[in-house]
Amino acid sequence: MNQLISIENVSFRYDDQKQFALKDVNLKVYEGEWLAIVGHNGSGKSTLAKMLNGLHFPESGTVRVGEYLLSEETVWDIRSKIGMVFQNPDNQFVGTTVEDDVAFGLENHGVPHLQMVERVIHSLDRVQMGEFLNQEPHHLSGGQKQRVAIASVVALEPDIIILDEATSMLDPKGRQEVLKTINEIKKDRNLTVISITHDLEEAAQADRMVVLNQGEVYKEGLPKEIFRLEDDLIALGLDVPFTLKLAKALKKNGFNSEKRYLVEEDLVKDLWTYHLNK
Structure with missing residues (x-):
């Protein structure tokens, strides 16, 4: 996969704060992928989104989008992407x-x-x-x-669409409509999508996830890998998708499956099969 965005050793803090909003962040984004960046409020995820669009500049480190290194001279070229x-x-x-x-x-x-x-x-x-x-x-x-x-x-x-908490004010139906729309456009145009969210059910639909905590990259991996860290996520003030919690509760009542259900349809299908075979 072609590397589209490179963030190297980036740190940033707001003028009125001593604590870093982002601290030594390293991150790659690849062409055509859906990357979900998750974290609790204040973890630095929205600051990172604004930096990618040139609304903030790093105090140290570099941000590269395509062929452009983020600077005051290149910010409009980056925003066009x-x-x-x-x-x-x-x-x-x-x-x-x-x-x-x-x-x-x-x-x-x-x-x-x-x-x-x-x-x-x-x-x-x-x-x-x-x-x-x-x-x-x-x-x-x-x-x-x-x-x-x-x-x-x-x-x-554009080459990249950033969803900055874009579904957080919607009801479940509206949220699914928007995510379905983005996913269809992504496939049609090989669009790169970066989803900034605290909704882990939304993040579960991504190709890859990055968890931020206190301005640092806490963990990076496939959704199924990240959700194995269920206790860690809860300790960070996050949650796990409803399908995982439901499957865990059903397991106590005889539904014996080792799958980690990130998609509701997969759980429904296996529950129906389990019901028919009882």
């Missing part, structure tokens, strides 16, 4: 209609009008929001708003 979807979609709306909102970033990038119209329609269709073209954003549901925010980013055709 990265799109960010934030926690509250209302903070990203600037247009009076869905169409205007998606077109806003394209206008700022000087995209020709005919190409802009095509990209707006295509990106809204990709997130199943094409029929809401002339709708006012404040009339949309939370999940619909977040899908429009994603369309605004997708229209810019």
Whole structure:
């Protein structure tokens, strides 16, 4: 896999704080992967996301995105490669209609009008929001708003999308709709996705996970490897996916499986098989 982002020995602290928000962080991100960065509040995950987008610069160490080393001279080149979807979609709306909102970033990038119209329609269709073209954003549901925010980013055709707690304000249905949309776009365009989250059920869907604690990388690995550290995660103020907790409880009642269920459908399938064989 091609390395797309390299973070080497990065430390950072805010002006009014003595403690480091990030401390000697080393991290690689590869083209086409979904990386989930998890941690409790204050672990440094949102600071790291902002640094990747050039909103912060490291106090020490280096950040490289593609061919660009992060600096004041290269920050706009790096931002052209990265799109960010934030926690509250209302903070990203600037247009009076869905169409205007998606077109806003394209206008700022000087995209020709005919190409802009095509990209707006295509990106809204990709997130199943094409029929809401002339709708006012404040009339949309939370999940619909977040899908429009994603369309605004997708229209810019970035190499990387960062989801900064992008599903935390949504109900379970809206959360699954947004994650499904991102996953489909990722596969279609070989997009690289970085999900900043404290929701470990969301992180379980990623290709790889990084756990941050007090500004440092605590653990890195595949979701199934990370979730073996169940007690450690709980001690860090995190949780484990509901499917793991349910399977553990069912095991006490005769459901004998050594699998670690990260996907709800897998657990349901095995429970049905277990029921038929009883």
